[in-house]
Amino acid sequence: MNRNLLAMRHLDVDDIQYLLAMAQMHKDNVEAGDYPAPPSVRRSVGLLFFENSTRTRVSFEKACHYLGYQPVNFSGDGSSMSKGETLRDTIFTLKHERLDALVMRHRSSGAANLAAEYFGGPTVNAGDGQHEHPTQALSDALTVLSRKGQIEGLNVAIVGDILHSRVARSDAWIFSKLGAHVRFVGPNTLVPSVMSGLPGSVHYDLKEGLDGADVVICLRLQRERMKGPHLSSSREYTKLYQVNRAALRVANPEAIVMHPGPMNRGVELDDATADGPQCAVLEQVTNGIFVRMAALQWALGDDRGDA
Amino acid sequence: MRTVFKNGRIIDPSQDLDLVGHVVVENAQVVACGPDVDISDATTVYDCTGLWITPGLVDMHVHLREPGEDYRETIKTGTRAAAAGGFTTICCLPNTTPPLDTPALIDFILDKSAAPDAGGVFVAPVGALTTVKDGQTRMANLASLKSAGIVAASDEGVPVQDANLMLHAMEYCRQLDLPIMAHCEDLSLSANGQINDGAISALLGLAGMPRTAEEVMVMRNCLLSLQTGCRVHILRVSSWGSVELIRQAKYLGAPVTAEVCPHHFCLTENDLGEFDTNFKTTPPLRTELDVDMILQGLSDGTIDAIASDHSPYAAHETRVPFDEAPFGCVGLETALGVTLTFVTHKGVLSPSETVRRLATAPSQILGLDAGTLKPETTALAQVTVIDPDVEWTFDVKKTFSRGKNSPFDGMNLKGKAVLTYCGTEIYRDALWDSARDHTTE
Numbered sequence: 001m002n003r004n005l006l007a008m009r010h011l012d013v014d015d016i017q018y019l020l021a022m023a024q025m026h027k028d029n030v031e032a033g034d035y036p037a038p039p040s041v042r043r044s045v046g047l048l049f050f051e052n053s054t055r056t057r058v059s060f061e062k063a064c065h066y067l068g069y070q071p072v073n074f075s076g077d078g079s080s081m082s083k084g085e086t087l088r089d090t091i092f093t094l095k096h097e098r099l100d101a102l103v104m105r106h107r108s109s110g111a112a113n114l115a116a117e118y119f120g121g122p123t124v125n126a127g128d129g130q131h132e133h134p135t136q137a138l139s140d141a142l143t144v145l146s147r148k149g150q151i152e153g154l155n156v157a158i159v160g161d162i163l164h165s166r167v168a169r170s171d172a173w174i175f176s177k178l179g180a181h182v183r184f185v186g187p188n189t190l191v192p193s194v195m196s197g198l199p200g201s202v203h204y205d206l207k208e209g210l211d212g213a214d215v216v217i218c219l220r221l222q223r224e225r226m227k228g229p230h231l232s233s234s235r236e237y238t239k240l241y242q243v244n245r246a247a248l249r250v251a252n253p254e255a256i257v258m259h260p261g262p263m264n265r266g267v268e269l270d271d272a273t274a275d276g277p278q279c280a281v282l283e284q285v286t287n288g289i290f291v292r293m294a295a296l297q298w299a300l301g302d303d304r305g306d307a
Numbered sequence: 308m309r310t311v312f313k314n315g316r317i318i319d320p321s322q323d324l325d326l327v328g329h330v331v332v333e334n335a336q337v338v339a340c341g342p343d344v345d346i347s348d349a350t351t352v353y354d355c356t357g358l359w360i361t362p363g364l365v366d367m368h369v370h371l372r373e374p375g376e377d378y379r380e381t382i383k384t385g386t387r388a389a390a391a392g393g394f395t396t397i398c399c400l401p402n403t404t405p406p407l408d409t410p411a412l413i414d415f416i417l418d419k420s421a422a423p424d425a426g427g428v429f430v431a432p433v434g435a436l437t438t439v440k441d442g443q444t445r446m447a448n449l450a451s452l453k454s455a456g457i458v459a460a461s462d463e464g465v466p467v468q469d470a471n472l473m474l475h476a477m478e479y480c481r482q483l484d485l486p487i488m489a490h491c492e493d494l495s496l497s498a499n500g501q502i503n504d505g506a507i508s509a510l511l512g513l514a515g516m517p518r519t520a521e522e523v524m525v526m527r528n529c530l531l532s533l534q535t536g537c538r539v540h541i542l543r544v545s546s547w548g549s550v551e552l553i554r555q556a557k558y559l560g561a562p563v564t565a566e567v568c569p570h571h572f573c574l575t576e577n578d579l580g581e582f583d584t585n586f587k588t589t590p591p592l593r594t595e596l597d598v599d600m601i602l603q604g605l606s607d608g609t610i611d612a613i614a615s616d617h618s619p620y621a622a623h624e625t626r627v628p629f630d631e632a633p634f635g636c637v638g639l640e641t642a643l644g645v646t647l648t649f650v651t652h653k654g655v656l657s658p659s660e661t662v663r664r665l666a667t668a669p670s671q672i673l674g675l676d677a678g679t680l681k682p683e684t685t686a687l688a689q690v691t692v693i694d695p696d697v698e699w700t701f702d703v704k705k706t707f708s709r710g711k712n713s714p715f716d717g718m719n720l721k722g723k724a725v726l727t728y729c730g731t732e733i734y735r736d737a738l739w740d741s742a743r744d745h746t747t748e
Contacts (some may be wrong), residue, residue, distance in 0.1 A: 088626050109512040110582030130512030163723030192509030
């Protein structure tokens with residue numbers, strides 16, 4: 001049986017915990033120099049990226065490498081999409097290239113659902129528009145687990161451009177499903193107008209949002225937002241919402257600081273925090289490999305030895 | 308040639324008629340209507356016992372897609388869909404390719420809709436309110452368009468943003484006694500928006516269209532109508548604020564009318580599911596509160612008409628990521644069934660008020676030769692026979708329209724047009740029992 005990993009919103013707690021446990025197992029094995037045995041059936045995984053990505057693509061490739069899967073790369077501008085092919089026809093084509101699983105990133109919210117429908121096999125969402133980025137959420141949860149030992153009961157503050165962030169949504173779902181208290185922190189202009197459908201409280205004041213926080217997740221502020229109608233200036237935004245030593249004074253002294261990358265140093269985070277011991281950004285990157293190993297195996301059904 | 312619609316419930320708000328009787332058509336014109344009329348010597352008799360006999364329905368908001376977009380719909384397929392939906396007169400909106408901004412294009416529409424292989428319904432063209440000349444948006448040649456036969460002018464699809472341009476367009480249309488059908492949308496507020504700005508847009512990560520994008524333009528257009536005296540018809544109201552603004556404008560004496568589409572009074576943003584592009588409309592599906600207030604507006608007469616905003620698209624245009632899909636859904640073949648199911652049978656509108664919203668009012672707003680069974684009034688008899696209680700399931704695959712983008716596919720509905728007559732029988736539904744009619748030569 002194969003499965004799709006499209007949105008944290010739809011995943012139940014048992015599956016989330018199972019994926020995290022599997023990721024932890026891979027992490028232990030790889031760190032011990034012990035790669036998993038390659039599956040008896042050769043697997044090829046299509047990595048279809050319509051948006052630029054460094055870390056997500058590399059970590060999927062690395063996950064394939066550890067698992068003995070073959071990654072097959074496609075990019076939006078290098079493929080026939082730039083010649084006018086529809087997403088549907090591109091996916092149908094990949095299906096008939098006999099790929100075993102599909103990993104896709106696309107600029108449109110909901111594109112992963114379409115990809116899963118057209119591909120008809122295991123599909124993993126590597127980020128769809130402003131909707132979700134479920135493997136990033138798994139990586140963030142694994143990072144918090146390894147630093148804090150647990151997630152239940154923690155205060156998790158997600159800071160910045162909530163409106164346009166797929167990471168904010170996936171993180172909010174995974175941490176709230178695992179029993180943490182989620183807070184969305186950002187200016188009114190970058191928080192959706194109605195938040196009743198998303199799990200968490202809303203805070204426009206950084207100090208209030210960080211008060212007693214155990215985990216602080218900074219979101220990337222895209223450059224076009226700094227000039228658009230959402231903000232007065234990047235300078236004022238930095239003054240009000242930058243996570244730095246002064247801002248963290250109200251947080252739990254043991255709080256960890258995360259960022260899905262790429263960071264705008266000096267905007268979302270100051271140098272001292274980005275390079276300090278509280279910062280878990282590079283662990284997030286490494287954990288990204290292990291959660292993607294788990295996600296691919298789970299999607300392909302290779303975790304249950306029925307390959 | 309004498310045709311009798313026998314023993315049905317005649318519902319004709321234009322004559323305040325709601326009683327069981329007969330409608331007699333001679334030489335394609337209604338000659339008698341009522342309980343005590345002579346029905347002898349009929350060539351054709353339709354036994355309408357237990358059914359409604361109403362004026363042919365009028366849909367004032369249809370996109371026929373010709374010229375230029377015949378892969379989505381044609382005048383032939385669109386008019387056939389109209390007949391199947393119980394409509395005998397429809398208005399086609401001007402945002403085609405090219406837009407309906409010259410008299411020659413109006414002639415083209417009128418010729419094509421009168422062709423023998425078309426659906427047999429009347430098509431009343433709506434002309435483009437503005438046209439682009441030398442890169443500048445300006446008023447179209449509205450006087451010439453009126454002479455060519457347009458019944459209204461509209462900025463549908465290209466909502467006028469410049470208030471001064473709209474002011475002068477209204478002044479000119481007032482002089483021409485031409486109503487303006489206004490697409491009320493502030494494009495700076497709705498920019499990039501995909502669905503209603505609310506809980507679902509936050510959840511799905513889709514850019515929101517705030518209700519104010521509609522309401523500020525409803526307000527502007529109502530105020531300009533009040534100032535100029537131009538008749539303004541507000542296309543597809545979707546928000547409770549718009550209903551309230553229109554109510555106020557009418558109270559102040561502005562010559563304003565309004566329509567609502569079936570999807571806006573029975574669906575909400577919660578029905579979008581997982582990015583189903585068939586539910587992507589502009590203005591967007593909103594909330595329960597909006598639906599409640601729209602129903603109230605229908606009930607108290609603030610909203611004058613029900614129109615489908617029939618917007619067919621080809622499959623390849625809708626099977627795409629949500630933000631790449633076009634706005635709109637087909638509606639000609641569901642408008643009546645959805646209205647009866649969600650409005651009439653729920654007691655929001657009486658049968659007579661339902662027929663007023665679907666036939667008499669649109670006809671009066673645009674001055675059409677339709678919407679009544681009054682003897683010797685319309686050039687051709689337009690009659691729709693409705694089975695109000697028949698239960699059926701809408702299957703979009705079986706429709707006449709080329710567009711299959713419907714949010715109502717698979718929905719169970721109660722009530723349907725079973726026979727449509729426009730000078731001659733133009734549609735007979737599979738649910739029409741052939742034992743009900745006989746013809747003698």
